[in-house]
Amino acid sequence: MTNKNQDHSSEPESVQKPQDKAQKEVKKTSDIPEQKPKTAHIPPSQTPQRGIKLAALAIALSIVLPSGLAFYTYQQNIQYQTQISTLQSQLQDTKTLIQKELAANQEASVLKVEAVSHKTETRLAQQQRSIDSLQLAIADVKGRRPNDWLLAEADYLVKLAGRKLFLEHDVQSATELMESADQRIAALNDPSLVQLRQSLANDIMSLRSIPIIDKDGLVLRITALQQQVDKLPLANAIQPQVSEKEQPKVSEDIHDWQANLMASLKDFSQNFITFRTRDGSAIPLLSPQQHFYLKENLKAKLETAIKAVYLEQQNIYTTALTTADSWSNTYFNQEANTVAEFNKAIVLLSKQNIQISYPVKLETQQSLSDVIRERLRRDVTTLIMEDK
Structure with missing residues (x-):
């Protein structure tokens, strides 16, 4: 009891006075008795030890927590670096793959564009040729002159002469065809065709010089x-021929009676047995x-x-x-x-x-083709100017 009273007495006055005032005020307002709350008292001997422990715990925590945090941060950095390296390699691979795909797509696109361009150019060329042929046909129909058929006939005769000469080697027919073509051109009476007639004359002279x-x-x-x-x-x-031998002759001299006797005997014996000598083999x-x-x-x-x-x-x-x-x-x-x-x-x-050596080509063929083409071009230009 003494301890409790000492404890109560050891409390500061600032704590007790408010409580007494409050109790007095409560007694004044009400006659109901009020129980005082029980408070826990810590022994004075336990307070320093607990503070030391808390301080040691705080110091340990202040040492351990930064180290653990640093180690944890280091581990996280290593993990982040590994992930970053992996992501960078994946990004590089993806970038390389994308570049390859882009190059392949670009090459395929270029090829497709070139193919389309080639087709377009081909179609344009075909259309241009069609237009040219139509213009030539229109010029041939509208711009035809009465004597143009003679020029066309001469062209046909010259081409036929070339076939006769180079395919059949018929020089005579080729010459006659060239002369007929010259007559057709002469009938045109056109001074601008003098050069063409000169080419015809050269070809005709060349054909006539060929031996028939x-x-x-x-x-x-x-x-x-x-x-x-x-x-x-x-x-x-x-x-083989027989080698002939000279026959011994009988002389009239009586002193040669022995030689004459031997000659007579040889001549007599040849009527029974004959020996002939032949050089070579018989066929x-x-x-x-x-x-x-x-x-x-x-x-x-x-x-x-x-x-x-x-x-x-x-x-x-x-x-x-x-x-x-x-x-x-x-x-x-x-x-x-x-x-x-x-x-x-x-x-x-x-x-x-x-x-026989034949000429390589006829000079008139190219000259006549140039004349016909020039006339048709002139007619086409005239028609275009009229349309405008």
């Missing part, structure tokens, strides 16, 4: 020789089968010469006839008149020239 080969005549002659092959007689067995007769092959091969050589005439192959023509002449001289009877005439005809035919 009678191919049909050569072929007919060779065909006639083919038909005579079966009638040619074969040669007999060919033997035997051909069998019937070989005779057939010989004639067929000879006909084939003549047929080769006929084809060479039309193709103008001089080497093949000459070689075929030379081989035929060699076979005829070797295997047929040279004493027969038919064989001699056959050989003579082959020799004459082998000397014929069947190869």
Whole structure:
């Protein structure tokens, strides 16, 4: 009890006085008794120890918390750096991929644009050609003059002459066609076509200077020789010539009676046994089968010469006839008149020239095309000016 009273007495007056005043005021206002609240008292011996603990705890917290916070911040920074590096690598990969896709798309777009541009240019060119052809057609219809058909006919004749010359090697027909074209142009009586007529004259003179080969005549002659092959007689067995010896002569001198006697005996003995000396080997007769092959091969050589005439192959023509002449001289009877005439005809035919050098092109073709094109262009320009 003493302790409690001491405790109460040790309390400061500032604490007790307000309570007493309050109690007095409550007693005055009411007669109801009021119980005092119980307060907990801390022993004085426990207060310093608790403060020391709190201070130590505060100091420990002040040391641990910054270190932990720094370590946590360091770990977070490392984690953030790792994430940033990963994101940067992903961003770089994404950037590279996007650049590749953009390059591929750009290249594809360029190719598509070029393809579209090429198609457009092609269509424009086609349309321009169509327009040009339509303008030429309109000029041909509206601007045609009465004598223009003569110029068109001359152009047709010149082109036909070129085909006859370069494809068929028909020089005579080509010359006649060029002369007909010159007559058509002369009928126009146009002084501006003097240069064109000069080109025609040059081409006509060039064609007339080409030697004309009678191919049909050569072929007919060779065909006639083919038909005579079966009638040619074969040669007999060919033997080498005998070397002739001088026969001993009987003299009239009586002192040469021994030589005359020996000469008479030799001349008498030759009627029983004859010795002849031959130099070389004998060529035997051909069998019937070989005779057939010989004639067929000879006909084939003549047929080769006929084809060479039309193709103008001089080497093949000459070689075929030379081989035929060699076979005829070797295997047929040279004493027969038919064989001699056959050989003579082959020799004459082998000397014929069947190869001709033709001009590379006709000068008139280009000149005439230029004249027609210039006239059509002039007509088109006139029509366009009239439309405007």
